[in-house]
Amino acid sequence: MYGELLHVVESLIRLFIPCRCLCCDAYLYDFEKYMCLDCLSNFPYTYFWENKYNPMLYRFMNLCKEENCELIPFNNISALALYYYSADSDYSNINKDLKYRSAISMGRYFSRLLSKFYHESYCFDKSAFVLPIPLHFMRKWKRSYNQSEIIAKEIADNLCMCLVLNLLYRKRYRKSQARVSMEDKLSNMNDVFAVHKERLQDLYKSREISFVIVDDLFTSGATMFSACKALLQACEELKIPKNYIKITIISLSFVRI
Numbered sequence: 208m209y210g211e212l213l214h215v216v217e218s219l220i221r222l223f224i225p226c227r228c229l230c231c232d233a234y235l236y237d238f239e240k241y242m243c244l245d246c247l248s249n250f251p252y253t254y255f256w257e258n259k260y261n262p263m264l265y266r267f268m269n270l271c272k273e274e275n276c277e278l279i280p281f282n283n284i285s286a287l288a289l290y291y292y293s294a295d296s297d298y299s300n301i302n303k304d305l306k307y308r309s310a311i312s313m314g315r316y317f318s319r320l321l322s323k324f325y326h327e328s329y330c331f332d333k334s335a336f337v338l339p340i341p342l343h344f345m346r347k348w349k350r351s352y353n354q355s356e357i358i359a360k361e362i363a364d365n366l367c368m369c370l371v372l373n374l375l376y377r378k379r380y381r382k383s384q385a386r387v388s389m390e391d392k393l394s395n396m397n398d399v400f401a402v403h404k405e406r407l408q409d410l411y412k413s414r415e416i417s418f419v420i421v422d423d424l425f426t427s428g429a430t431m432f433s434a435c436k437a438l439l440q441a442c443e444e445l446k447i448p449k450n451y452i453k454i455t456i457i458s459l460s461f462v463r464i
């Protein structure tokens with residue numbers, strides 16, 4: 208009954224304020240959501256959830272190699288993203304609208320799609336703790352929300368996983384990564400994150416511990432690398448062996464370089 212009523216209200220709203228496709232701006236039919244069928248049929252899925260040895264994992268592992276840093280054994284790291292991002296493609300509006308135009312419902316919609324593919328993937332782990340990449344509190348205050356938190360919450364809610372918001376935090380305020388060159392991204396992100404160790408101690412109950420780290424955009428991998436490094440340093444201080452730690456890095460989109 209409630210569902211039918213909601214549908215009627217939605218249809219009435221659409222009658223007066225028609226929805227448009229976020230990619231091509233075409234008017235949407237009743238059965239279309241955020242994107243027209245044409246744009247949806249050409250959606251640039253990565254399909255990383257079908258293959259462990261994907262470009263996102265290789266980019267991340269290469270970064271570890273360049274930094275001379277073996278975080279955890281290769282077999283314990285996985286990576287996946289929903290779609291290929293290109294700044295000049297209309298599909299980039301998904302990221303841009305979520306990050307800069309407060310399109311929260313739309314962000315949740317695509318995050319649900321991402322969670323569905325994560326659920327079907329080779330690396331799905333229901334016991335993992337879901338950690339969004341945190342914003343510095345100043346930036347979160349300015350934007351009023353953290354886009355990575357919205358994605359992470361949707362994944363956790365959909366898959367009945369545990370969302371943990373108070374483990375990772377940013378100890379430094381850094382300029383936005385958006386206008387930083389690829390070479391400078393790593394130095395810009397160096398030593399940015401820290402971990403509340405007492406919270407980690409609370410979470411570490413069994414022999415193994417698994418994390419899903421969630422961000423909105425994966426470009427050089429510097430942000431993920433820096434967050435993983437902080438997390439693993441904290442694990443080391445708590446004497447959690449590297450072999451018992453599993454990490455999956457998940458992003459809404461992946462930038463082709």
Ligand SMILES: [Zn+2]
Nearest residue numbers: 228231243246
């Ligand atoms: Zn369209």
